[in-house]
Amino acid sequence: MDTFARQLGRTLGMAMLIGAASNCGSGEENPYKPQPAWSGKQASVPAPPTLPSASTYKQGDAYTVAGAIHQLRSLLHSKEVTAQPISIVGYIVDSNIPRAPDCAVHKTGKKDPDNCSPELPSFWIADEKGSTKGPKIRAVGWARNFAVIFDAMTAYKKLKPGDQPKEPINDDILNVPLPFPLPAVGTKVKLTGAYNFSKTVVSDMVSEPVGGVIAPTKFEVLEPGTEVAHFAKPLP
Numbered sequence: 001m002d003t004f005a006r007q008l009g010r011t012l013g014m015a016m017l018i019g020a021a022s023n024c025g026s027g028e029e030n031p032y033k034p035q036p037a038w039s040g041k042q043a044s045v046p047a048p049p050t051l052p053s054a055s056t057y058k059q060g061d062a063y064t065v066a067g068a069i070h071q072l073r074s075l076l077h078s079k080e081v082t083a084q085p086i087s088i089v090g091y092i093v094d095s096n097i098p099r100a101p102d103c104a105v106h107k108t109g110k111k112d113p114d115n116c117s118p119e120l121p122s123f124w125i126a127d128e129k130g131s132t133k134g135p136k137i138r139a140v141g142w143a144r145n146f147a148v149i150f151d152a153m154t155a156y157k158k159l160k161p162g163d164q165p166k167e168p169i170n171d172d173i174l175n176v177p178l179p180f181p182l183p184a185v186g187t188k189v190k191l192t193g194a195y196n197f198s199k200t201v202v203s204d205m206v207s208e209p210v211g212g213v214i215a216p217t218k219f220e221v222l223e224p225g226t227e228v229a230h231f232a233k234p235l236p
Helices: 002-023 065-072 078-082 146-156
Strands: 086-095 123-126 137-139 188-196 198-201 204-207 213-223
Touching (some): 065 078, 078 188, 188 198, 198 213
């Protein structure tokens, strides 16, 4: 009898556990109560950004600034813009010519003072005219220092409106002609040259980890700007 009682007890216990498990979550003790729709202040969700499409990566045979930067930062497409020279179109939105320190503004052949530390001559292009906050690409390697620009500015100012220089001023170290007209904010240009995250010019390395750097060997003006390249102080 004792053995039968124990087996019966175990059987009844298992039946009770199974019955309890089958009733778990049935919702009888906590039935669903539908709630009314939210009537308070709606959440303010910003619109999704407009991403550049493949059709906006180029203008003719040249990349846009956004297109060149996209390809440069892509693991799949970076070689398309770094393996060989490319062309990029954009508006000049900044230039460090007006910010050149006075100690660096002089004729070539004169040494800068020892405490003079000018930047490498540079300008920046963007897709939108006047846009200094968005993506930009830095252009270097078109002049090694501000003394070469001083010589070019001195020679070019003698030209009458509409004239072209008979012999453009050359940077004899970089072996490139300086652009004419000299780069100024507001001008739309087409630059052709090597493009990458960094570029070494003579002994100076310039790195731009966001927008990259182009060293143009060809400078084409697509739309002239209203400004003229100038130093902080007028030429003598």
